Amino acid sequence: MNVQKRRNNELSRSTLRRQREKQHRVSSILNAAEKLFAQKGYNQTSIEEIADLAEVSVGTVYIHFKNKEDLLIKLIHEIGNIVSKLLWGEFEESDHSIQAFNNLGQIFLTNFCLSNPEKNIIFFRESVGQSAEVEEHRKQVIIKITTDIKERLQIVQQSIGGKPIPDSSYELLAVFVVGMFAQMAIYYFIWQGKPDDIMDISYKTMSFLFGGIGNLLGAGNPH
Amino acid sequence: MNVQKRRNNELSRSTLRRQREKQHRVSSILNAAEKLFAQKGYNQTSIEEIADLAEVSVGTVYIHFKNKEDLLIKLIHEIGNIVSKLLWGEFEESDHSIQAFNNLGQIFLTNFCLSNPEKNIIFFRESVGQSAEVEEHRKQVIIKITTDIKERLQIVQQSIGGKPIPDSSYELLAVFVVGMFAQMAIYYFIWQGKPDDIMDISYKTMSFLFGGIGNLLGAGNPH
Amino acid sequence: MNVQKRRNNELSRSTLRRQREKQHRVSSILNAAEKLFAQKGYNQTSIEEIADLAEVSVGTVYIHFKNKEDLLIKLIHEIGNIVSKLLWGEFEESDHSIQAFNNLGQIFLTNFCLSNPEKNIIFFRESVGQSAEVEEHRKQVIIKITTDIKERLQIVQQSIGGKPIPDSSYELLAVFVVGMFAQMAIYYFIWQGKPDDIMDISYKTMSFLFGGIGNLLGAGNPH
Amino acid sequence: MNVQKRRNNELSRSTLRRQREKQHRVSSILNAAEKLFAQKGYNQTSIEEIADLAEVSVGTVYIHFKNKEDLLIKLIHEIGNIVSKLLWGEFEESDHSIQAFNNLGQIFLTNFCLSNPEKNIIFFRESVGQSAEVEEHRKQVIIKITTDIKERLQIVQQSIGGKPIPDSSYELLAVFVVGMFAQMAIYYFIWQGKPDDIMDISYKTMSFLFGGIGNLLGAGNPH
DNA sequence: CATGAATGAGTCTTCATTCAT
DNA sequence: CATGAATGAAGACTCATTCAT
Numbered sequence: 001m002n003v004q005k006r007r008n009n010e011l012s013r014s015t016l017r018r019q020r021e022k023q024h025r026v027s028s029i030l031n032a033a034e035k036l037f038a039q040k041g042y043n044q045t046s047i048e049e050i051a052d053l054a055e056v057s058v059g060t061v062y063i064h065f066k067n068k069e070d071l072l073i074k075l076i077h078e079i080g081n082i083v084s085k086l087l088w089g090e091f092e093e094s095d096h097s098i099q100a101f102n103n104l105g106q107i108f109l110t111n112f113c114l115s116n117p118e119k120n121i122i123f124f125r126e127s128v129g130q131s132a133e134v135e136e137h138r139k140q141v142i143i144k145i146t147t148d149i150k151e152r153l154q155i156v157q158q159s160i161g162g163k164p165i166p167d168s169s170y171e172l173l174a175v176f177v178v179g180m181f182a183q184m185a186i187y188y189f190i191w192q193g194k195p196d197d198i199m200d201i202s203y204k205t206m207s208f209l210f211g212g213i214g215n216l217l218g219a220g221n222p223h
Numbered sequence: 224m225n226v227q228k229r230r231n232n233e234l235s236r237s238t239l240r241r242q243r244e245k246q247h248r249v250s251s252i253l254n255a256a257e258k259l260f261a262q263k264g265y266n267q268t269s270i271e272e273i274a275d276l277a278e279v280s281v282g283t284v285y286i287h288f289k290n291k292e293d294l295l296i297k298l299i300h301e302i303g304n305i306v307s308k309l310l311w312g313e314f315e316e317s318d319h320s321i322q323a324f325n326n327l328g329q330i331f332l333t334n335f336c337l338s339n340p341e342k343n344i345i346f347f348r349e350s351v352g353q354s355a356e357v358e359e360h361r362k363q364v365i366i367k368i369t370t371d372i373k374e375r376l377q378i379v380q381q382s383i384g385g386k387p388i389p390d391s392s393y394e395l396l397a398v399f400v401v402g403m404f405a406q407m408a409i410y411y412f413i414w415q416g417k418p419d420d421i422m423d424i425s426y427k428t429m430s431f432l433f434g435g436i437g438n439l440l441g442a443g444n445p446h
Numbered sequence: 447m448n449v450q451k452r453r454n455n456e457l458s459r460s461t462l463r464r465q466r467e468k469q470h471r472v473s474s475i476l477n478a479a480e481k482l483f484a485q486k487g488y489n490q491t492s493i494e495e496i497a498d499l500a501e502v503s504v505g506t507v508y509i510h511f512k513n514k515e516d517l518l519i520k521l522i523h524e525i526g527n528i529v530s531k532l533l534w535g536e537f538e539e540s541d542h543s544i545q546a547f548n549n550l551g552q553i554f555l556t557n558f559c560l561s562n563p564e565k566n567i568i569f570f571r572e573s574v575g576q577s578a579e580v581e582e583h584r585k586q587v588i589i590k591i592t593t594d595i596k597e598r599l600q601i602v603q604q605s606i607g608g609k610p611i612p613d614s615s616y617e618l619l620a621v622f623v624v625g626m627f628a629q630m631a632i633y634y635f636i637w638q639g640k641p642d643d644i645m646d647i648s649y650k651t652m653s654f655l656f657g658g659i660g661n662l663l664g665a666g667n668p669h
Numbered sequence: 670m671n672v673q674k675r676r677n678n679e680l681s682r683s684t685l686r687r688q689r690e691k692q693h694r695v696s697s698i699l700n701a702a703e704k705l706f707a708q709k710g711y712n713q714t715s716i717e718e719i720a721d722l723a724e725v726s727v728g729t730v731y732i733h734f735k736n737k738e739d740l741l742i743k744l745i746h747e748i749g750n751i752v753s754k755l756l757w758g759e760f761e762e763s764d765h766s767i768q769a770f771n772n773l774g775q776i777f778l779t780n781f782c783l784s785n786p787e788k789n790i791i792f793f794r795e796s797v798g799q800s801a802e803v804e805e806h807r808k809q810v811i812i813k814i815t816t817d818i819k820e821r822l823q824i825v826q827q828s829i830g831g832k833p834i835p836d837s838s839y840e841l842l843a844v845f846v847v848g849m850f851a852q853m854a855i856y857y858f859i860w861q862g863k864p865d866d867i868m869d870i871s872y873k874t875m876s877f878l879f880g881g882i883g884n885l886l887g888a889g890n891p892h
Numbered sequence: 893c894a895t896g897a898a899t900g901a902g903t904c905t906t907c908a909t910t911c912a913t
Numbered sequence: 914c915a916t917g918a919a920t921g922a923a924g925a926c927t928c929a930t931t932c933a934t
Contacts, residue, residue, distance in 0.1 A: 041352070048928080057895045059896065068928095129265060183405060183406075201395060212433075213435075291904070490800070575711060622852070653881075658881030658884070716926080717925095
C-alpha cells in the first residue's frame, strides 16, 4: 500500500468521521434548543445557553444554523415530519377504511403529546407568536397536516361509497380535526399534567368525530 | 344659581372630564397596543411606538400599565370579556334549547373573527408563546370560556332529557368546541384573508357539532 | 365689631394658621426625607415616597424645596446647626478651660450619634458622593465645624498660657478631631450597632486627644 | 527548530498575547472608570462614557464586570490593596519600632493622596453613599485597614514593653488613626488643592499621634 | 470547521420635574 | 398654595451576531 492510497484511506475515514460528528453536532444543538425552548421559552433562551447545553461554542451554532429563528424553524419542520410519520406510517399500510382512522387519535395523544412533551410545547406554544418568518413555516406545516387529513378523509369517503361533497367541506373537516387535537394537546398535556385516561378520551374523540363527520358528510351514521 | 352651586357644578364637571380623559387615555393606549401588536407582533413593537400612536408619552404608558407584559394581559382579558358577552349575551335570553347553540358559531365567526381581526390575531397568535405570566392569563381566559361552554352543554342536555354522562365528557366536548373555533379563527381569518362563505361554514360547523355531540352523548340523532 | 374688622381678624387668624401649617408641612417633608434617605439611601428614595410619608403631594414638595438635592442640602445644614448647638451651647457658658472640652466628645457620641442615628447616617454617609452641589454644602458645614473647633482650641491654649504656635497647626488639630469623631460615628454607630461603653470610649478619646494636643502644642502634659 | 516546535511557540505566543490583551482591556476599563468617577462623580458617569474612554464597546464592559456597581467595588478593593502594600510593604521590613510608624503617615499622604488624586477621591468620596452593596465592600476594606493598624500598634507596644491594655483600646486607636488620615485626605487633598507642606503636616501628625498614643496606652511620654 | 470574545443597536423602565386645574 | 397626572430625557443592561485566530 503506497502513501497515496494510505492518504486516501485516511481521508475517507476522516471524512466519514467528520460527517458523523457534524450530524451529531447538529443533533446536539437541536436537542439542546428543544429542551431549553420548552423549559424556559423561546424568548427567554439565549444562544449561549443552547451552545453550553450542546457542548459546542456559540460560533458553531451559527455554522449550522442561520440564526436563532432558524433553530425554531428547523424544530418546527422536524416535529411536523415526526407527526406525519406517526400518523400516516401505519395508515398507509392499512385498508384505508374508516376504522383505520380509529387509531390515529390515540397515536397522536400517546405517541406524540405524551411521549414528546417538549416537542408538544414547542409546536403548540413556543413557535406561536414569534416572528413573521417563524409563523410562515408553522403555517406551512399545519396546512400540510391539514391537507393530509383532508385527503385521507376523501379517500375514506370514496372507499365507503359516500355521495360526493364539496372539497371545501373536507377542508373544513380537516380544520376541525386539527383544531380538536391541537386543543387537546394544549389543554390536557400542557396545562394539565396529562389526562386521567387517554384511551377513554381517544375513544370518545373518535365517537365524536364519527358522529360529526357522518352528519356533515350526510352519510348517515357511519358505523 | 348662586356661586356655591356653580362651583359645585364646575368641580363636578372637571372631575367628570378628568375621568373621561383618563379613561380615554387608557383606551388610546390599549387600542394603540392592540393595533401594533397585531400588525408588527408583540416582540417587534416597542413601548415608544405604542406611546406615539396613542399620542401620549412613554411615561404615561407606565402610569396606567405596570409594564409591556401588562398591556398584553389587559388585552387578553378584554378580548375574553368581549367573546363571553358576544356568546352568552344572546344565549342567556334564549330558551337554552339545542337550537340556541346554532347562532353561537356564526356570532363568533362574524362578530368576533371577522369584525375584530386585530383582537383575533392577538388572542390566537400574539399572546401565545410569550412569557409564563402571559401564558397563565391566557390559560385562565380559555379555561373560563371552556367551562362556560361545558356548563351550557350540560344545561342543553338536561333540557332535552338526555341520559346522564360523566362530567369529563362535557369537558372534552367543550375542549373540542374551543379547538375547532380557535383553529377556524387561525386558519380562515388569520392565514387566509377570510372564508368565502361564513354562513355556509357556520352551518356546516353546527351540523358537524350536532352529529358529534349526539354520538358522544349517546342521545341518538339530535334533530 | 364691623365686618371689616371681623375680616381683618379672620385674615390674621388664617394667616397665622397658614404659617403654622406651612412650617408643619416643611418639617413633615424634611422628616420624611431624613427617615427615607437614612433607611433606603438617597439615590434609592423617590420624591413620591417622601411625599407619601409626609402626607403631602409631590407638587407640594417642589413648592418648598427647589429639587431633590435641595432636600439633602437643607438636611445637611440642619444637622450642622444641631451639632454646633450641641457642642458649643454648653461650652460657651463654661470657663473655656481645657476641661470644658472633656464633655464635648461624650455629648457628640451620646446626644448626636446615638440619639439621632438617622441624622448620623445622612451626614456621614448619604450626603457623601452625590453631586458637586451637595458636596459644596457638606464641605461648608464641615469646614465651619472644623474652624469652630480650631478657634476654641486657640482660646483654650491662650487661657492656659501656652506658647504661640502657627495657625496651621490649630487647623491640623481641628482636622484630626473632626476625623476622629467622624470615623467613630461611622465605625461604631453605623457599621456596628453601637459601642459597648460610650463613656469609656469617650474618656479614652479625650485622653488620646490631650496627649496628642499636648505633644503637638508643645505645652507639655496638659493635665 | 522544527514545525512542531514552532507551532507550540505560536500557540504559546497567541495565548499569551490574548491574556495580555484581556488584562489590558480590564485595566483600560478600570482606568477609564476611575478617571470618570473621580472627575464627574459615580452617578453622573454612564457606562457608555466609560466604554468610550476605554475604547471598547458597552458590551465588553459587561463581559468583564457584572454591572456598574461592580466597577466601583473592584476599584475599592484595588485601592485598598494599593494602600495596604504602600503602608505595610516597607513596615514589615523594618524593626517594628515606634519610629517605623513615622514614615507611614508621610507615605500615605505623599504616595497615595498626592500621587493618586483620583483614587483618593473615589475611596473617600465617590464610593460613599451609593448602594448597600458598595457600602459593604467599602466597610470590609476599611475594617481590614483598621485591623491591620490595630495589630501593628499591638506589635509596637509589645516591642517597647508597655503594659498590657484592652484589645478594644487598640481598636479605638486604630479607628482614630484611620479617621485622622481619612479627614486629611478629604480636607487637604480633595477640598483644598494640596497642603503647603506635607512634610510639616506629616511630622506634626506623628507628634500628635505619639502624644495621644502615649497618653492612651499609659506608657508615659514616648520621647 | 470550531472558537468565544467583542460588538453595539435596541429597549424597557425609572423618576425628577412641571403645570393645568 | 396644593394637587398629582403627564412628561420624556437618560441610562443600564441584554443578546443575537460577527470574525480574527
